[in-house]
Amino acid sequence: MSTQNRQGELMQLTFAYPMPYEWSIGLYGSRFFQEIKEKRRFIGIKCNGCGMVYVPPRRVCGPCFKELSELVPLSDTGVITAFSVVNYPFIDPNTGLQRPIPYTYGYIRLDGADNIFSHIINETDLGRIHVGMKVRAVFKEPDRMQGNIQDIKYFDIIS
């Protein structure tokens, strides 16, 4: 579809169609989602070089460039290290639609992990959310889980 600007001289071509992809999640990533579905908890992976526990689990420690294999269970709780209440509209490439606002994008250090996990925090009132607050993951019902990051609905502030 082409549109013309006010002057009617300069035209633009619009493209707005789905373009599907299929991304591999990998062995440990798949285990992460299976663990959520079966035990409603997270797993990380430990580097026996530097001792870092990463979540989500992956096959290689970047700084050490070593293969990882030691999966470690983590709880479903963590601490907010940073957050932002998103209040402006944009097209979400996951859906092709405008993402509903407001919502809170947060970085969470899961208990037992050394790096940070990003997800949605279920609080948009700036007076009720602070760095350092404790949060707990809220999962979808198992029969509704699809093996993706949205099997975690969001994180609730618990203290």
Place this chain on the structure above:
Amino acid sequence: MARRVAIVGTGQTYHKSHRPDVTSREMIKEAVSSALADAELTIRDIDAIVIGNMDHFESINYVDTYSVEGSGGVMKPIMKVTTGGTTGATVAIAAYYHVSSGFFDRVLAIGFEKNSESDTTGAIITCSDPVWDRFSYSGAIPSLATEATAYMEKYGATQEDAALIAERDRGHAMNNPYAHLRRPLTVADIMASPMLAYPIKLGDICPRSDGACAIVLAADGIAQKITGKPAWFKAAAVRHTYTWFGDSTDYNKGLVSMQRASKDAYAQAGITKPVDEIDVAELYLPYTWAGLKWIEDIGFCGPGEASKFVGDGHTHMGGKLPINPSGGVISTNCIGATALLRVAEAAIQVMGKGDTRQVPDVRNAIATGFGGCFWSDIVILSSERP
């Protein structure tokens, strides 16, 4: 031994929010023609080209060939380099390596973007990991906002402290005829602007611009014949961290890529006291808190000291170390060109071609690129042949 290399010409388009009058390749032609004119060269003098942008922004892949008639690259060695927000600086550094290696004598580096051709936030989200980050990742503004909240928490900096960065850069843009936003903003204006993602307001963040930039690099011996005042490369450093946001955002450590890249660059340039030895900085500061936190990471002041350092006027025009005489990213942001504009503007300062935005007697100038998951590029240019 690598060859010495200098920038001998720069060119840029005028920047606007929308250029429906040109395709990207036509816009690139404008910047290239301007850079060649500045160096008093023709496209026949150019041996090789390095070009880059955020390729998913316009959904045009292999932009090296897409743009070939605009870049002047028909039947020349041309390579695409794209590294997210740092692209422009990486393009400059790759061109520097091209000449320094001895393979090419005169090389063109080009960065461009037509931000108007897609939803910028939607396009940036496609940079993030599709399995883990893309669901919650919300584009540049909220991920920078998380850094800002952590910085304010740690050092007690205020939203007004940050707003002074935009007041400064937007004020400086008044001196730059090429800048996109040329209307001054005060701290009060910024505080009253709409909240986009706490604590970032409309006045705290860069615009979306259409524009292109090009620079010409030449080898030692050739550079001096092209111009009486080349801008010599004293240092170039690239440091990338991770793709996953959770792995690159340890706010207790700061912007580690900037710390490492600047340490490397200062060592290459023999700089031990950056504030005393650098005369002007063109920093990729896409939002106001970067003008506080990242100048600590680059070593202009100590951790938590930036609000006072900036508040005392040291980084304004006429100060000890003016930052962004061009108006910076807060005033102009055509992303694939943005970091190259920093390098070009640093070269303009060294070459003494800054006109109303010129800082007097510039010997050393520093330029940075910032991109993706908190990674950094640094270039140091000098009037002295190293």
